[in-house]
Amino acid sequence: MRTIKSWRWMVRKRHMLIDGGTCEVKMKQLPFMGLVCIVMLFIVYRITNYQHLQTEIDEKLNPFYASKDIAVASNSLGNLPRGIIQARSDLELKPLWSTSSSRSKVNVSSSHNLLAIPAGIKQKSNVDAIVQKFLSENFTIILFHYDGNVDGWWDVEWSKKAIHIVAENQTKWWFAKRFLHPAVVSIYDYIFLWDEDLGVENFHPGRYLEIVESEGLEISQPALDPNSTGIHHRITIRLRTNKLHRRVWEVRGSTKCSDDSEEPPCTGFVEGMAPVFSRSAWLCAWHLIQNDLVHGWGMDMKLGYCAQGDRTEKVGVVDSEYIVHQGIQTLGGVSAPKRLQILKAQTRNILWMYELRYGKMRHLSSKYLNSAGSEQ
Ligand SMILES: *[C@@H]1O[C@H](CO)[C@@H](O)[C@H](O)[C@H]1NC(C)=O
Ligand SMILES: *[C@@H]1O[C@H](CO)[C@@H](O)[C@H](O)[C@H]1NC(C)=O
Ligand SMILES: *[C@@H]1O[C@H](CO)[C@@H](O)[C@H](O)[C@H]1NC(C)=O
Ligand SMILES: *[C@@H]1O[C@H](CO)[C@@H](O)[C@H](O)[C@H]1NC(C)=O
Numbered sequence: 001m002r003t004i005k006s007w008r009w010m011v012r013k014r015h016m017l018i019d020g021g022t023c024e025v026k027m028k029q030l031p032f033m034g035l036v037c038i039v040m041l042f043i044v045y046r047i048t049n050y051q052h053l054q055t056e057i058d059e060k061l062n063p064f065y066a067s068k069d070i071a072v073a074s075n076s077l078g079n080l081p082r083g084i085i086q087a088r089s090d091l092e093l094k095p096l097w098s099t100s101s102s103r104s105k106v107n108v109s110s111s112h113n114l115l116a117i118p119a120g121i122k123q124k125s126n127v128d129a130i131v132q133k134f135l136s137e138n139f140t141i142i143l144f145h146y147d148g149n150v151d152g153w154w155d156v157e158w159s160k161k162a163i164h165i166v167a168e169n170q171t172k173w174w175f176a177k178r179f180l181h182p183a184v185v186s187i188y189d190y191i192f193l194w195d196e197d198l199g200v201e202n203f204h205p206g207r208y209l210e211i212v213e214s215e216g217l218e219i220s221q222p223a224l225d226p227n228s229t230g231i232h233h234r235i236t237i238r239l240r241t242n243k244l245h246r247r248v249w250e251v252r253g254s255t256k257c258s259d260d261s262e263e264p265p266c267t268g269f270v271e272g273m274a275p276v277f278s279r280s281a282w283l284c285a286w287h288l289i290q291n292d293l294v295h296g297w298g299m300d301m302k303l304g305y306c307a308q309g310d311r312t313e314k315v316g317v318v319d320s321e322y323i324v325h326q327g328i329q330t331l332g333g334v335s336a337p338k339r340l341q342i343l344k345a346q347t348r349n350i351l352w353m354y355e356l357r358y359g360k361m362r363h364l365s366s367k368y369l370n371s372a373g374s375e376q
Pocket of ligand 3: 168
């Protein structure tokens, strides 16, 4: 009975659909409106569908941010004895058996700073020169060996004091995301995430830190000697007479920097080759580095978000301690210009995706992405 009934219902429905054909006559009166309607419905359907899929994929790919996982984490900690959870960790090497002398050594230096640097064996002498400078200021050193060659380093005198991490063909952003988790590096006042092709003859880490601290810079970089190769933004060039600067005045091409400019690369900007982060700026910047971000292109345009306040005040370029950028293409054999072009395009696409995903970034418009892509 029921099947017959429903069959009849279907027949009736089909009639109705056929009757709907009269609609066609009306549509001829308003063909344009009808077409627009259909197209809009289709677009809305596709967008909804796509967003739903994207959310699903994100939740699977990004356990960091899935709220379910966070709830699980706090549940699973609930049974730990009170007071056992430590908020901080570090990258210091610990003696297996601590004697009273080694214990007292540990608390001698009250300030902790970290230098993290990619290290290819071809850049050994330059990395050595950089590390020597930082070691004399008691920095903790972490080397990212992207060429798989660690053995080549054991003959440098400081090698055993450094931490060595090996992963082939990865960039410093990849390493930093995986091994410089904010909780792990939280004892460090400042984190230097530098490239290996920097000349440090005129750079002193201690004096640099004094300036950065006294000026309240949360994100900074040493200025680039005008001799440097691969200068992409004028704001990074050293001004001979300054101690530091926070903005640049320039009218050239699409870049128009004046007193009123509030955005990178006129102000609030450092470049990705030698950034220095305060603890809280790093906590923020670490989150800015996406898991699938390979090259840092375009990242520097976003660092202002992590200035911990007004980026025109808390981001700056230190002139009195400066470096030379040698512009050596090192990571992953990315030397052929064509491959560079492809990578740039990819990076821009990825950044666009982030822009869409995190709506609040949207106000930093395509202008910056384009300039990041075209000038580098
Ligand atoms: C190191 O720790 C000891 C014992 O807690 C303390 O007396 C001393 O002042 C500390 N030294 C420094 C430099 O903080
Ligand atoms: C580095 O640490 C040593 C002792 O571990 C100390 O004597 C020296 O003053 C420190 N240097 C700086 C620049 O803090
Ligand atoms: C790393 O890159 C080099 C050169 O491009 C290549 O020969 C090597 O196989 C790569 N290694 C890995 C693990 O992908
Ligand atoms: C720039 O390079 C030239 C030639 O290489 C050199 O003579 C000069 O001293 C350099 N200037 C600075 C400020 O290092």
